[in-house]
Amino acid sequence: MNELQHIPWGIVAPLIILQLILAVIALIDLVRAERTNGPKWMWVPIILFVSMLGPISYFVLGRRPF
Template identity: 60%
Template sequence: MITALADCLKRDKTNGPKWMWILIIIFVNILGPILYFVIGRKD
């Protein structure tokens, strides 16, 4: 979860608003970081 948050905050562009991904990573415990790395990253 910490790695996903750090990556999200460091990136300039994500698929969708950055605040939404931060909330998903924090509140959707195990699946949130996985979803971010699979769907949320632009690169």
């Protein structure tokens, strides 16, 4: 637990929050989308576990315009 206290959260927290917002928006869009390129469930782990590039690749490659 001691390790965690050394991390200056004031500096790192904004980056983590932005990352979370990006992932949440991608998930909201994924849930509301009727169809995606590739199976829908496949995008969930990609968005959640690949930081930054996961949500980006969903928006660029996974979305279908119609």
